[in-house]
Amino acid sequence: MKESSWSVCKHCLGRGKVSRKLSKRQRQQFKEACLKYENEPAKGGAPERPKASVQTCEKCHGAGIIPHQKPPEGQENHFPRIAIVGMGMAGVALAVACLHRGIPFAIFERDKDAAERAQGYGLTLQQAGRAIKSFGIVKLNQGVISTRHLVHTPAGEVIGEWGARKWVEGQLSVDPKRSNIHIARQSLRKQLLAQLGDHPAIYWGHQLVSYQQEGAKGLKLTCLVAGEERQFEADLLVGADGIRSAVRTLLLGDQTHELRYLGCIVILGICPLAKLPETPLLDGTTVFQTANGVERIYVMPYDAETIMWQLSFPMLEEAAKSLSSQGPKALKAEALSRINWHYPIPEILQATEEKFISGYPVYDREALQGALSEKAQPVTLIGDAAHPMSPFKGQGANQALLDALALAQAIYTKYQYTPWQGADLRGELLDVVEQEMILRTDVKVKESAEAARVLHSADVFLGGDQPRRASALKACVHPNGKCADP
Ligand SMILES: Cc1cc2nc3c(=O)[nH]c(=O)nc-3n(C[C@H](O)[C@H](O)[C@H](O)COP(=O)(O)OP(=O)(O)OC[C@H]3O[C@@H](n4cnc5c(N)ncnc54)[C@H](O)[C@@H]3O)c2cc1C
Incomplete structure (x- = not known):
């Protein structure tokens, strides 16, 4: 089997880890605590089931994916259609993680091709x-x-x-x-892009200029393509369009957490x-x-x-x-x-x-906290669009890749067995994913700003x-x- 195509590991559902069974002793202790509670209910309430520890999935060795003849087809009946804006590190990584999980996606980049700008550092x-x-x-x-x-x-x-x-x-x-x-940033981006192969929904030369929410039909995106407007439909919009994100401005306006x-x-x-x-x-x-x-x-x-x-x-x-x-x-x-x-x-x-x-x-920006949630739309941000930071701790791209993986994993876990139609994408998915992202990245933004001070003092x-x-x-x-x- 060539390791050029991948599919999600069904054993761990793409998480790369699995919960261990409770030990015999843990089960016994829990049973005794329940029996005791039944006979004489304690003030603190019923005993809680002990949490199982997690271990690396032995089938995929922690990767969450396994080699496959070809990537799975996008399953529109199970998952929302994702529109990703930006083919930087965050956007391409999210597209790759969606591809492996059969999550339907389209990705839009304003540059004409991967070599249009020297993305050199x-x-x-x-x-x-x-x-x-x-x-x-x-x-x-x-x-x-x-x-x-x-x-x-x-x-x-x-x-x-x-x-x-x-x-x-x-x-x-x-x-x-x-x-x-x-x-080199370009080498890593090239390797990620190679995973996408000739996927039909890769749109170079497409600059997102606006989007509207069209009730139950989902979102309508407008892109500028060689001076002409083109429309696309999606259920969930992800702004991975960098520090001066258009999606962020369309959603939050210019004033929310301006560049610092x-x-x-x-x-x-x-x-x-x-x-x-x-x-x-x-x-x-x-x-x-x-x-x-x-x-x-x-x-x-x-x-x-x-x-x-x-x-x-x-x-x-x-x-x-x-x-x-x-x-x-x-x-x-x-x-x-x-x-x-x-x-x-x-x-x-x-x-x-x-x-x-x-x-x-x-530049950097203050953490988003609840700003995305307040807008109550199926629109989210990852990478520099969500949390730009100074380069002095070398964390921006690292966090962008982790954001992409966390979002794709959450979509897969949530809707693999319970198809998403009619679901509250904002409340049951995005709020949870963004909370984890902000918790993980806020400290990196602050440490990176602190490094900017220390290194020049x-x-x-x-x-x-x-x-x-x-x-x-x-x-x-x-x-x-x-x-x-x-
Ligand atoms: C000098 C320097 C050194 C760094 N060193 C490190 C390091 O060592 N380690 C590390 O982890 N990070 C580092 N970083 C940070 C890291 O490079 C960034 O955090 C990371 O690349 C952000 O990726 P992104 O995909 O979020 O955004 P970007 O890479 O900025 O990608 C955004 C993409 O969106 C596209 N786009 C924008 N607007 C639109 C639109 N309206 N429609 C369509 N497409 C659009 C852009 O053309 C671009 O391709 C460094 C940054 C700098 C500047």
Whole structure:
């Protein structure tokens, strides 16, 4: 069986885990407690059945899917028709997870094709590195595992070091499941898109401009296609259309939780190792960062032959927008004028071609809380559309992938045996899924904003062989366990 098509694992219903049976002793104790309660009812009410522990599903090894000749057909009689807007990480991942589960979907992207814009930067997969098998990706092509992380002062003095190579010299065997994987965003997106194959409902060049709720008929979507309007029907609309989400604006307006500027800009560059000097810092498996309390540069593998650097520093919002709009030449000049630090940082900046340089002001948003629920519509948001965050903890794409999986799993579990027709999608499905998403991501948004502060302040020098934000938190813990300056 080729592992190119997948179908949901019926043994665990796509959850990747199953509940263990209660042990004989647990059952016996529960029975005794019930008998006792029957004879002399206690004040606290009837005894609660003990919860069974969960274990990894042995049939799919935790992936929730199993190899199959071809993906299942979309089952419109069982599941709502999903319209996904945006083919970034969140949207494509949701389409893949729906495909595996036989949930009918259509996906719309305003770009004409996958290559229309250079979507160029590298991602570090953390939690999502483990979840990736749930999208049918057995091995990440071009993923690189780093084994050494260093923090320097501008003079090159090492003030922090962690990673497997700190303890073991030489050849290391590293478990990819337990490691962070660096991968170009485009490579990961390509692998996810490959899962969709030639699915008939992939609409490139379709920009969502509006939607209406048409009573029992569901939703009517209007897309702009080469200047013409086209209409589509759906039962549930998912905005996976990024930080400036059109679905979000159509649903909530511009005023709800406006974008929050985090006071800094990032300039990114991608450079082949072949153009750089040979040094242990550029051995293809080392991540290093250097900071002076204002500026900070972070250098990581992009793929086996290339590195990505990310320089960030505080700037007023208008100045950051203006610098970003001036383009690569101005961004490179700004980077070179700001840091003339230890070897090989100036060499990296010099060697990076302008066409591989970009820069953005950094924004996030306050958590949605009940905002989607209040609108009482079968419309939801995932990924950056729901919870944009600063890139300094590398969590945006990780959370986007987890959002997609959680939503597809919830739709499947809810309607696999009880077809959805007439169901309250908002109340019985979306409210529950969004609550879990907000709980999981709100902390990441806050930690990412906190990292933006720490990395551009004197706190970055707080010692410790661990990421800087963790060091800063450790150093400012009060007796009551709270950070003095969160
Ligand atoms: C410099 C940088 C470094 C980062 N590093 C990491 C990292 O190491 N780890 C990590 O986990 N995250 C990282 N992130 C964050 C991560 O890239 C994002 O959180 C993630 O890509 C968001 O995915 P998304 O699908 O929600 O949105 P996007 O990737 O923005 O996709 C949205 C898509 O929707 C389309 N669209 C928009 N409007 C419409 C419309 N009206 N109709 C149709 N289509 C539309 C867009 O064209 C786009 O293709 C980084 C981000 C940056 C900027």
